[in-house]
Amino acid sequence: MMEAQYYTKLDDNKVQCTLCPHDCVIKEGRSGICKVRANDKGRLITENYGKISGYHFDPIEKKPLYHFYPGKDILSIGSVGCNLHCQFCQNHEIAQTDVHNYPYLKELSPGEIVNAALRQENNIGIAYTYNEPLVFYEFMKDTALNAKQNGLKNVMVTNGFIKPEPLKSLVSFIDAFSVDLKAFTDDFYRKITSSNLNPVLESLKTIKKSGRFLEVTNLVIPTLNDDKKKFEELVLWIRNELGKDTVLHISRYHPMYKMNIKSTDQDTLFSLFEIANKYLDFVYLGNLHSGKGQNTYCPNCGKMVIERSGYSTETKGIDKAGGCIYCKTKVIEHYLV
Ligand code: SF4
Known part of the structure; x- marks a missing residue:
């Protein structure tokens, strides 16, 4: 072991x-x-080293990452376990269990995962996701270092509840982070997730300072974290601490696991979307079928440069350097035609 x-x-x-x-x-x-x-x-x-619960080639937009190699795929892997116990956990079958109680684990080595990632066309790397990858830290690190040597990108989808020292090591081999900022009150974090807000805010600042790519997701749950004033504080914190160009995904909640509050209504999401757009350049809506809040607009000239429909992504307004074809403003830092 x-x-x-x-x-x-x-x-x-x-x-x-x-x-x-x-x-x-x-x-x-x-x-x-x-x-x-x-x-x-x-x-x-x-205990979960090399024990894989899920293994799929996903569009990178599904992580969600909208500004990191848009239109590409990424080999996504996960195991079991999580350091948070969110009452609304969307992946509770794998996140809230252990290796002894989940019978569908497949044993894979870092080399086998890297080889699979290298073989697949349109695939840019490996995403550590599905359950919290921090809790398979050693396997993620061994796989990511191997992937990096082979020219692949590494992505971590995380709750950000990490101590500073391991995070400092993580930013040396993870290229992009998709971090859930679940709410902007410690009360929510304590009661609903069994953790705390402050370490997550510190992680976000550390990732930003490291120069690694970062997108943030906020899942909006009716009555628990949909207060407009609090949401505005969260958005202002992102703008002031992480930058106006930070991508924010506002995501719709559906009843899951231990939580039976009804799904977030669209009008709430639309009004939070308007608030976030006042302060940030790139705001998106997730888990919605309306089509609103999916496309990317150039923050300078306002023209649509990326059109998304489901997981189909058309980067027709982006030049080879990731700039807007109309006014040349840089929109996408990490881009491959
Ligand atoms: S401190 Fe270690 S053992 Fe405890 S929840 Fe966090 S990762 Fe798991």
Whole structure:
């Protein structure tokens, strides 16, 4: 069994995991809050190393990443476990379980995943996603370093609830991050996700400062995080701390897992979309079938440069350098024809 990184040995064969802000102290034979990092005879081990629950070539827009190689595919992999326990978890069958209770895991090595990614046409790399990739940190790192050596891109879809030291290491081999900013109150984070807001905000700032590519997603749940004033504060924080050009996805919630509040109505999303557009250059709507909030408009001349319909992406207004074909303003930093 693979030994984990980021932990300290304590008395009585206990260990303390220091990968995420939970800082779990784990007794021999037990696992941490994420259910997949366990104490095996006084050593912290990563139980889900190479145990894959999902493996698909997805459009990169599905992560969601709208400004990182638009129109390309990405090999997306996940395992089991999560360091958060969101009551609305959209992937709870794999995220809220462990290797002993999920019978559909497939064993794959980093090399096998990289080879599969290299073989597929239109594929730009590997996305670590589906469950929280932080909790398979060592497998993600081994795969990402191999992928990087082979010219592939690495993408992490994460809740951002990570300690500063492992995050500093992550930004050296992950090219793009899709981070969920679930709400802008600590109360929401504590009661609904069993975590805290501040470490997530710090992670977002660290990723931005590192120069790695970043997009942010906010899932809007009626009555819990749809307050317009609070949402405006969240958007202003993004503008002031991460920049006006940060991509924000406002996503529609549907009842899932332990939460039975009814789905977010479209009018709420449309009014939050208007608020975000006052402060940010690139705002999108997700999980909606209306077609609104899908296309990219040049922030300088206002012309439509990328048209999206479902997961079909037409980059007809973008030149080879990622600029607007009408006024030459740079719109997409990472682009391949
Ligand atoms: S990664 Fe898992 S074991 Fe480690 S501190 Fe976080 S929840 Fe606890």
